[in-house]
Amino acid sequence: MDLDITHPALSDLRARARRRMPHFAFEYLDSGTGRERGLAQNRAALDAVRFRPAILTGELAPDLSRSTLGHTHPAPFGIAPIGMAGVLWPDAERLMAEAAARLRLPYGQSTVAAATPEDTGPIVGDLGWFQHYPVNDAEIRRDMLARIKASGWRVLTVTVDVPGESRRERQRRAHVSMPPVMTPRILASIAASPAWALGMARRGMPQMAFPASYTKGVTGPDAFTHAGRVIRAFPDWTYIEALRSEWTGQLVVKGVQEPEDAARLVDMGVDAIWVSNHAGRQFEGGPAALDALPQVAARVGGSVPVYYCSGLEGGLDILRALALGAEFVFLGKAWYFALAAFGARGIDHLHDILTADMVANMTQIGAATLDDLPGRLLR
Numbered sequence: 001m002d003l004d005i006t007h008p009a010l011s012d013l014r015a016r017a018r019r020r021m022p023h024f025a026f027e028y029l030d031s032g033t034g035r036e037r038g039l040a041q042n043r044a045a046l047d048a049v050r051f052r053p054a055i056l057t058g059e060l061a062p063d064l065s066r067s068t069l070g071h072t073h074p075a076p077f078g079i080a081p082i083g084m085a086g087v088l089w090p091d092a093e094r095l096m097a098e099a100a101a102r103l104r105l106p107y108g109q110s111t112v113a114a115a116t117p118e119d120t121g122p123i124v125g126d127l128g129w130f131q132h133y134p135v136n137d138a139e140i141r142r143d144m145l146a147r148i149k150a151s152g153w154r155v156l157t158v159t160v161d162v163p164g165e166s167r168r169e170r171q172r173r174a175h176v177s178m179p180p181v182m183t184p185r186i187l188a189s190i191a192a193s194p195a196w197a198l199g200m201a202r203r204g205m206p207q208m209a210f211p212a213s214y215t216k217g218v219t220g221p222d223a224f225t226h227a228g229r230v231i232r233a234f235p236d237w238t239y240i241e242a243l244r245s246e247w248t249g250q251l252v253v254k255g256v257q258e259p260e261d262a263a264r265l266v267d268m269g270v271d272a273i274w275v276s277n278h279a280g281r282q283f284e285g286g287p288a289a290l291d292a293l294p295q296v297a298a299r300v301g302g303s304v305p306v307y308y309c310s311g312l313e314g315g316l317d318i319l320r321a322l323a324l325g326a327e328f329v330f331l332g333k334a335w336y337f338a339l340a341a342f343g344a345r346g347i348d349h350l351h352d353i354l355t356a357d358m359v360a361n362m363t364q365i366g367a368a369t370l371d372d373l374p375g376r377l378l379r
């Protein structure tokens with residue numbers, strides 16, 4: 001059956017993913033923090049961006065391609081980094097890296113992924129954007145950067161919007177823990193998800209593979225805690241200075257919302273600014289991420305690319321962020337709902353949904369290229 005008939009929208013993929021994933025894994029992927037106002041605010045801010053429909057434009061063949069950081073991509077969106085993706089779905093990191101190479105999208109892999117940079121770097125080729133969480137030990141940091149570079153990752157994205165742990169009450173209620181602790185409740189939810197369980201049985205329970213390679217000798221449940229400690233740094237501005245001098249490739253800072261912070265980072269020599277509020281997972285008392293985007297773009301957009309993620313659910317949402325000043329956008333949860341719903345085929349299907357939805361909406365707006373979008377905003 002044609003997936004575009006049975007599952008025409010991301011919401012359909014999410015619903016199927018929910019049935020196929022153990023409850024704790026779905027909750028880890030889907031939840032925000034606190035009362036989840038951050039998620040709701042991101043959604044409301046996107047819905048508030050409207051365009052002027054166009055008439056009598058003749059036939060349009062919208063061009064979705066976009067260049068950023070020296071690469072031209074067929075579409076202006078990529079895959080945001082997701083920690084422990086290998087718990088969400090077996091072998092998620094490899095499947096996502098392969099999809100990125102196939103679809104020519106940037107693939108972000110988290111420091112706390114279940115794969116190392118060496119595992120997936122050669123698969124993703126020049127589309128690899130490695131995500132860096134600050135690490136405590138400068139020597140470990142330098143070794144990590146050298147390994148990331150040596151395995152071919154082109155861009156380093158440093159995430160700065162996690163100054164400490166958030167509470168994520170929904171995850172607590174679902175008994176989310178890393179690694180999963182096999183309580184009767186967790187076992188029951190695994191038993192109810194045979195495709196997930198079979199894949200995990202073949203591969204073994206995922207670990208934070210990259211940080212864990214710096215805690216040799218520690219095994220068992222403690223291994224996870226020790227690996228986690230490698231990245232429990234509380235960085236300040238000097239950390240970015242150090243990173244800038246040590247990473248010779250392109251450096252992107254993710255999780256920026258204040259225009260003055262963006263300007264200071266650009267002065268420090270970073271190559272791009274990524275506006276995000278971590279999809280409302282860290283703090284629900286700040287602005288909607290989208291509300292920060294035009295201000296940051298106005299402040300630094302002339303000198304470096306500005307990116308956006310948080311809450312994008314379809315092609316129209318992508319157009320909204322591009323119209324407000326993003327040069328490129330990223331989706332996080334969406335790709336993993338698609339993967340859990342239909343495996344690698346689900347990722348390709350989501351890509352088709354997003355591009356078809358962009359084309360359909362650009363035609364209504366009368367935008368032949370992405371550059372036409374700001375001029376079609378309803379002010």
Ligand SMILES: Cc1cc2nc3c(=O)[nH]c(=O)nc-3n(C[C@H](O)[C@H](O)[C@H](O)COP(=O)(O)O)c2cc1C
Binds near residue numbers: 029030279281311333
């Ligand atoms: C399950 C999960 C894990 C995440 N882990 C990381 C991470 O390890 N590093 C990081 O920079 N961002 C992480 N993020 C944030 C995403 O990179 C991205 O900012 C966010 O998911 C985008 O919003 P969206 O999911 O609504 O598209 C995570 C998000 C989710 C949902």
